[in-house]
Amino acid sequence: MEIIWGNELSKKIKSEIKTEVEQYKAQGKRVPILSVILVGDNPASQSYVRSKAKACYAVGMENRTIHLDANITQEKLQEVIAGQNADPAVDGILVQLPLPKHLDADQAIDAIDPSKDVDGLHPVNAGCLLTGRKGFVPCTPKGIMAMLESVGLDDLSGKRAVVCGRSNLVGKPVALLLQNKNATVTIVHSRTPEIESITSQADILIAAIGRPKMIKANWIKKGAVVIDVGINRMENGKLCGDVDFDDVKDKVTAISPVPKGVGPMTVCMLLSNTLEAYQLHERG
Numbered sequence: 001m002e003i004i005w006g007n008e009l010s011k012k013i014k015s016e017i018k019t020e021v022e023q024y025k026a027q028g029k030r031v032p033i034l035s036v037i038l039v040g041d042n043p044a045s046q047s048y049v050r051s052k053a054k055a056c057y058a059v060g061m062e063n064r065t066i067h068l069d070a071n072i073t074q075e076k077l078q079e080v081i082a083g084q085n086a087d088p089a090v091d092g093i094l095v096q097l098p099l100p101k102h103l104d105a106d107q108a109i110d111a112i113d114p115s116k117d118v119d120g121l122h123p124v125n126a127g128c129l130l131t132g133r134k135g136f137v138p139c140t141p142k143g144i145m146a147m148l149e150s151v152g153l154d155d156l157s158g159k160r161a162v163v164c165g166r167s168n169l170v171g172k173p174v175a176l177l178l179q180n181k182n183a184t185v186t187i188v189h190s191r192t193p194e195i196e197s198i199t200s201q202a203d204i205l206i207a208a209i210g211r212p213k214m215i216k217a218n219w220i221k222k223g224a225v226v227i228d229v230g231i232n233r234m235e236n237g238k239l240c241g242d243v244d245f246d247d248v249k250d251k252v253t254a255i256s257p258v259p260k261g262v263g264p265m266t267v268c269m270l271l272s273n274t275l276e277a278y279q280l281h282e283r284g
Protein backbone atom coordinates (compact mmCIF):
# COMPACT_ATOMS: atom_id res chain seq x y z
CA MET A 1 0.00 0.00 0.00
CA GLU A 2 1.32 3.41 -1.03
CA ILE A 3 0.58 6.60 0.90
CA ILE A 4 0.02 9.62 -1.34
CA TRP A 5 1.63 12.40 0.69
CA GLY A 6 0.17 15.70 -0.50
CA ASN A 7 2.66 17.67 1.56
CA GLU A 8 5.62 16.09 -0.31
CA LEU A 9 4.04 16.47 -3.75
CA SER A 10 3.07 20.07 -2.98
CA LYS A 11 6.68 20.88 -2.01
CA LYS A 12 7.87 19.72 -5.45
CA ILE A 13 5.20 21.72 -7.31
CA LYS A 14 5.80 24.82 -5.16
CA SER A 15 9.50 24.72 -5.94
CA GLU A 16 8.66 24.70 -9.68
CA ILE A 17 6.33 27.68 -9.16
CA LYS A 18 9.05 29.50 -7.19
CA THR A 19 11.53 28.99 -10.04
CA GLU A 20 9.04 30.49 -12.53
CA VAL A 21 8.37 33.51 -10.29
CA GLU A 22 12.14 34.03 -9.88
CA GLN A 23 12.55 33.96 -13.65
CA TYR A 24 9.94 36.72 -14.04
CA LYS A 25 11.71 38.77 -11.37
CA ALA A 26 15.07 38.26 -13.12
CA GLN A 27 13.45 39.63 -16.30
CA GLY A 28 12.54 42.79 -14.34
CA LYS A 29 8.85 41.90 -14.22
CA ARG A 30 6.52 42.37 -11.24
CA VAL A 31 5.55 39.44 -9.01
CA PRO A 32 2.06 37.82 -8.93
CA ILE A 33 -0.32 39.26 -6.32
CA LEU A 34 -3.07 37.30 -4.55
CA SER A 35 -5.81 39.04 -2.54
CA VAL A 36 -7.51 36.89 0.08
CA ILE A 37 -10.73 38.21 1.63
CA LEU A 38 -11.51 36.85 5.08
CA VAL A 39 -14.78 37.77 6.80
CA GLY A 40 -15.08 37.27 10.56
CA ASP A 41 -13.11 35.25 13.07
CA ASN A 42 -13.65 31.56 12.27
CA PRO A 43 -10.42 30.03 13.68
CA ALA A 44 -10.10 27.36 10.95
CA SER A 45 -10.58 29.96 8.19
CA GLN A 46 -8.03 32.26 9.87
CA SER A 47 -5.55 29.41 9.92
CA TYR A 48 -6.14 28.52 6.22
CA VAL A 49 -5.77 32.18 5.24
CA ARG A 50 -2.47 32.33 7.15
CA SER A 51 -1.22 29.22 5.30
CA LYS A 52 -2.15 30.86 2.00
CA ALA A 53 -0.19 34.00 2.87
CA LYS A 54 2.81 31.93 4.01
CA ALA A 55 2.71 29.84 0.83
CA CYS A 56 2.61 32.99 -1.34
CA TYR A 57 5.69 34.42 0.34
CA ALA A 58 7.51 31.08 0.14
CA VAL A 59 7.28 31.12 -3.68
CA GLY A 60 8.00 34.86 -4.01
CA MET A 61 4.41 36.02 -4.64
CA GLU A 62 2.77 38.93 -2.83
CA ASN A 63 -0.24 38.32 -0.60
CA ARG A 64 -2.83 40.84 0.50
CA THR A 65 -5.07 39.54 3.24
CA ILE A 66 -8.15 41.72 3.67
CA HIS A 67 -9.75 40.94 7.02
CA LEU A 68 -13.34 42.22 7.25
CA ASP A 69 -15.60 42.48 10.27
CA ALA A 70 -17.99 39.54 10.84
CA ASN A 71 -20.97 41.95 10.65
CA ILE A 72 -20.09 43.46 7.27
CA THR A 73 -23.05 43.83 4.88
CA GLN A 74 -23.32 42.02 1.55
CA GLU A 75 -23.12 45.38 -0.22
CA LYS A 76 -19.88 46.40 1.55
CA LEU A 77 -18.31 42.98 0.91
CA GLN A 78 -19.08 43.33 -2.77
CA GLU A 79 -17.62 46.86 -2.78
CA VAL A 80 -14.38 45.41 -1.41
CA ILE A 81 -14.40 42.73 -4.14
CA ALA A 82 -15.09 45.41 -6.77
CA GLY A 83 -12.08 47.35 -5.48
CA GLN A 84 -9.83 44.30 -5.95
CA ASN A 85 -11.31 43.67 -9.43
CA ALA A 86 -10.46 47.25 -10.39
CA ASP A 87 -6.89 47.14 -9.05
CA PRO A 88 -4.66 46.28 -12.03
CA ALA A 89 -1.89 45.04 -9.70
CA VAL A 90 -4.07 42.22 -8.33
CA ASP A 91 -3.92 38.92 -10.25
CA GLY A 92 -6.01 36.64 -8.04
CA ILE A 93 -8.91 37.19 -5.65
CA LEU A 94 -10.58 34.70 -3.34
CA VAL A 95 -13.21 34.91 -0.66
CA GLN A 96 -12.44 32.44 2.14
CA LEU A 97 -15.38 30.10 2.79
CA PRO A 98 -17.58 29.59 4.70
CA LEU A 99 -18.91 33.15 5.09
CA PRO A 100 -20.93 34.19 8.16
CA LYS A 101 -24.57 33.05 7.82
CA HIS A 102 -26.05 36.46 6.94
CA LEU A 103 -23.90 36.68 3.79
CA ASP A 104 -24.60 35.01 0.46
CA ALA A 105 -21.46 33.25 -0.79
CA ASP A 106 -22.82 32.82 -4.34
CA GLN A 107 -23.40 36.57 -4.70
CA ALA A 108 -19.90 37.28 -3.38
CA ILE A 109 -18.32 34.78 -5.80
CA ASP A 110 -20.36 36.17 -8.70
CA ALA A 111 -18.87 39.60 -7.92
CA ILE A 112 -15.29 38.42 -8.58
CA ASP A 113 -13.84 39.18 -12.03
CA PRO A 114 -13.67 35.68 -13.65
CA SER A 115 -10.13 36.43 -14.90
CA LYS A 116 -9.05 36.85 -11.23
CA ASP A 117 -11.16 33.98 -9.81
CA VAL A 118 -8.26 31.75 -8.74
CA ASP A 119 -10.63 29.55 -6.69
CA GLY A 120 -12.39 28.62 -9.95
CA LEU A 121 -15.82 29.02 -8.37
CA HIS A 122 -17.32 31.79 -10.54
CA PRO A 123 -20.07 30.47 -12.87
CA VAL A 124 -17.94 31.48 -15.88
CA ASN A 125 -15.09 29.23 -14.74
CA ALA A 126 -17.49 26.48 -13.63
CA GLY A 127 -19.04 26.68 -17.12
CA CYS A 128 -15.60 26.43 -18.74
CA LEU A 129 -14.94 23.21 -16.82
CA LEU A 130 -18.36 21.84 -17.78
CA THR A 131 -17.88 22.59 -21.46
CA GLY A 132 -14.20 21.68 -21.75
CA ARG A 133 -12.95 25.27 -22.22
CA LYS A 134 -9.88 26.79 -20.57
CA GLY A 135 -10.62 28.46 -17.22
CA PHE A 136 -9.60 28.31 -13.57
CA VAL A 137 -10.12 24.87 -12.02
CA PRO A 138 -11.06 24.78 -8.29
CA CYS A 139 -7.97 24.16 -6.16
CA THR A 140 -8.91 20.97 -4.28
CA PRO A 141 -10.09 19.08 -7.40
CA LYS A 142 -6.98 20.25 -9.29
CA GLY A 143 -4.84 18.97 -6.40
CA ILE A 144 -6.66 15.61 -6.38
CA MET A 145 -5.94 15.13 -10.10
CA ALA A 146 -2.23 15.89 -9.50
CA MET A 147 -2.21 13.29 -6.69
CA LEU A 148 -3.74 10.66 -8.98
CA GLU A 149 -1.21 11.52 -11.69
CA SER A 150 1.60 11.10 -9.15
CA VAL A 151 0.64 7.42 -8.77
CA GLY A 152 0.49 6.85 -12.53
CA LEU A 153 -3.25 7.49 -12.96
CA ASP A 154 -3.36 9.89 -15.89
CA ASP A 155 -5.51 8.41 -18.65
CA LEU A 156 -8.39 6.84 -16.72
CA SER A 157 -9.94 4.90 -19.63
CA GLY A 158 -11.59 1.76 -18.32
CA LYS A 159 -11.51 2.96 -14.70
CA ARG A 160 -14.63 3.40 -12.61
CA ALA A 161 -14.44 6.45 -10.32
CA VAL A 162 -16.91 7.15 -7.53
CA VAL A 163 -17.12 10.61 -5.96
CA CYS A 164 -18.77 10.79 -2.52
CA GLY A 165 -20.11 14.34 -2.21
CA ARG A 166 -21.66 16.84 -4.62
CA SER A 167 -20.38 20.25 -3.47
CA ASN A 168 -19.44 23.03 -5.91
CA LEU A 169 -16.02 23.21 -4.20
CA VAL A 170 -15.05 19.53 -4.62
CA GLY A 171 -17.59 16.87 -5.65
CA LYS A 172 -19.03 18.32 -8.86
CA PRO A 173 -15.78 19.72 -10.32
CA VAL A 174 -13.69 16.62 -9.50
CA ALA A 175 -16.32 14.42 -11.17
CA LEU A 176 -15.95 16.50 -14.36
CA LEU A 177 -12.15 16.36 -14.23
CA LEU A 178 -12.22 12.57 -13.80
CA GLN A 179 -14.64 12.27 -16.71
CA ASN A 180 -12.38 14.50 -18.85
CA LYS A 181 -9.64 11.91 -18.19
CA ASN A 182 -11.98 9.20 -19.56
CA ALA A 183 -13.07 7.66 -16.23
CA THR A 184 -16.62 6.35 -15.88
CA VAL A 185 -17.86 8.50 -13.03
CA THR A 186 -20.65 8.14 -10.48
CA ILE A 187 -21.49 10.77 -7.85
CA VAL A 188 -23.04 9.51 -4.61
CA HIS A 189 -24.25 11.67 -1.72
CA SER A 190 -26.10 11.68 1.59
CA ARG A 191 -29.41 10.73 -0.08
CA THR A 192 -28.02 7.85 -2.15
CA PRO A 193 -29.42 4.52 -0.92
CA GLU A 194 -26.97 1.64 -0.37
CA ILE A 195 -23.91 3.80 -1.04
CA GLU A 196 -21.53 0.94 -0.16
CA SER A 197 -22.78 -1.14 -3.10
CA ILE A 198 -21.66 1.67 -5.44
CA THR A 199 -18.40 2.73 -3.73
CA SER A 200 -17.27 -0.90 -3.57
CA GLN A 201 -17.14 -0.96 -7.39
CA ALA A 202 -14.76 2.03 -7.55
CA ASP A 203 -11.21 1.72 -8.89
CA ILE A 204 -10.80 5.35 -7.77
CA LEU A 205 -12.73 6.62 -4.76
CA ILE A 206 -12.89 10.31 -3.84
CA ALA A 207 -14.27 10.83 -0.32
CA ALA A 208 -15.70 14.31 0.28
CA ILE A 209 -18.74 13.76 2.47
CA GLY A 210 -17.60 15.53 5.64
CA ARG A 211 -18.35 12.64 8.02
CA PRO A 212 -15.41 11.44 10.13
CA LYS A 213 -14.16 7.90 9.30
CA MET A 214 -17.46 7.00 7.61
CA ILE A 215 -15.86 4.96 4.84
CA LYS A 216 -14.86 1.49 6.07
CA ALA A 217 -13.19 -1.49 4.38
CA ASN A 218 -16.53 -2.93 3.18
CA TRP A 219 -17.11 0.26 1.12
CA ILE A 220 -13.87 -0.31 -0.83
CA LYS A 221 -12.94 -2.49 -3.81
CA LYS A 222 -9.70 -4.43 -3.25
CA GLY A 223 -6.84 -2.58 -4.97
CA ALA A 224 -8.67 0.76 -5.18
CA VAL A 225 -6.94 4.15 -5.06
CA VAL A 226 -8.56 6.34 -2.40
CA ILE A 227 -8.31 10.12 -2.05
CA ASP A 228 -9.63 11.42 1.27
CA VAL A 229 -10.79 15.06 1.13
CA GLY A 230 -12.40 15.12 4.59
CA ILE A 231 -10.87 17.28 7.30
CA ASN A 232 -12.67 16.51 10.57
CA ARG A 233 -11.53 17.47 14.06
CA MET A 234 -12.03 14.64 16.58
CA GLU A 235 -12.80 15.07 20.30
CA ASN A 236 -9.12 14.45 21.15
CA GLY A 237 -8.23 17.49 18.97
CA LYS A 238 -6.63 15.37 16.22
CA LEU A 239 -7.69 15.54 12.56
CA CYS A 240 -9.15 12.63 10.64
CA GLY A 241 -10.57 12.11 7.17
CA ASP A 242 -13.86 10.74 5.86
CA VAL A 243 -12.13 7.38 5.40
CA ASP A 244 -11.26 5.07 8.29
CA PHE A 245 -7.59 4.83 7.30
CA ASP A 246 -6.65 1.94 9.61
CA ASP A 247 -9.66 -0.10 8.54
CA VAL A 248 -9.04 0.26 4.78
CA LYS A 249 -5.24 0.44 4.55
CA ASP A 250 -4.67 -3.26 3.82
CA LYS A 251 -7.29 -3.31 1.09
CA VAL A 252 -6.14 -0.37 -1.06
CA THR A 253 -3.30 0.11 -3.57
CA ALA A 254 -2.82 3.75 -2.58
CA ILE A 255 -4.47 6.21 -0.20
CA SER A 256 -4.01 9.85 0.76
CA PRO A 257 -3.70 10.59 4.50
CA VAL A 258 -5.34 13.29 6.64
CA PRO A 259 -3.57 15.51 7.57
CA LYS A 260 -0.76 16.01 4.97
CA GLY A 261 -2.85 14.78 2.05
CA VAL A 262 -5.31 16.87 0.04
CA GLY A 263 -5.12 19.98 2.32
CA PRO A 264 -1.58 21.06 1.34
CA MET A 265 -2.40 20.36 -2.33
CA THR A 266 -5.32 22.83 -2.14
CA VAL A 267 -2.97 25.65 -1.12
CA CYS A 268 -0.38 24.58 -3.70
CA MET A 269 -2.96 24.65 -6.53
CA LEU A 270 -4.05 28.11 -5.41
CA LEU A 271 -0.48 29.25 -6.13
CA SER A 272 -0.59 27.46 -9.49
CA ASN A 273 -3.86 29.24 -10.40
CA THR A 274 -2.45 32.60 -9.22
CA LEU A 275 0.55 32.10 -11.50
CA GLU A 276 -1.84 31.28 -14.37
CA ALA A 277 -3.84 34.45 -13.63
CA TYR A 278 -0.62 36.50 -13.61
CA GLN A 279 0.43 35.04 -16.97
CA LEU A 280 -3.02 35.83 -18.38
CA HIS A 281 -2.86 39.44 -17.16
CA GLU A 282 0.76 39.95 -18.29
CA ARG A 283 -0.17 38.78 -21.79
CA GLY A 284 -2.91 41.46 -21.70
Ligand SMILES: Nc1nc2c(c(=O)[nH]1)N[C@@H](CN(C=O)c1ccc(C(=O)N[C@@H](CCC(=O)O)C(=O)O)cc1)CN2
Nearest residue numbers: 048094095096097098119139140259260261263264266
Ligand atom coordinates in the same frame (compact mmCIF):
# COMPACT_ATOMS: atom_id res chain seq x y z
N1 LIG B 1 -12.42 30.04 -0.84
C1 LIG B 1 -12.15 28.81 -0.39
N2 LIG B 1 -12.59 28.43 0.81
C2 LIG B 1 -12.32 27.17 1.25
C3 LIG B 1 -11.54 26.27 0.46
C4 LIG B 1 -11.11 26.70 -0.82
O1 LIG B 1 -10.47 25.96 -1.61
N3 LIG B 1 -11.42 27.99 -1.21
N4 LIG B 1 -11.16 25.03 0.96
C5 LIG B 1 -11.37 24.74 2.37
C6 LIG B 1 -10.31 25.24 3.32
N5 LIG B 1 -8.92 25.29 2.81
C7 LIG B 1 -8.57 26.31 2.00
O2 LIG B 1 -9.18 27.31 1.90
C8 LIG B 1 -7.92 24.42 3.32
C9 LIG B 1 -8.22 23.35 4.13
C10 LIG B 1 -7.20 22.55 4.68
C11 LIG B 1 -5.88 22.82 4.40
C12 LIG B 1 -4.76 22.02 5.00
O3 LIG B 1 -3.64 22.15 4.58
N6 LIG B 1 -5.03 21.21 6.01
C13 LIG B 1 -3.99 20.51 6.74
C14 LIG B 1 -4.35 20.41 8.18
C15 LIG B 1 -4.43 21.77 8.82
C16 LIG B 1 -4.77 21.71 10.29
O4 LIG B 1 -3.94 21.22 11.06
O5 LIG B 1 -5.85 22.21 10.65
C17 LIG B 1 -3.85 19.10 6.16
O6 LIG B 1 -4.84 18.58 5.65
O7 LIG B 1 -2.75 18.57 6.25
C18 LIG B 1 -5.58 23.88 3.58
C19 LIG B 1 -6.58 24.65 3.04
C20 LIG B 1 -12.67 25.38 2.83
N7 LIG B 1 -12.73 26.76 2.47
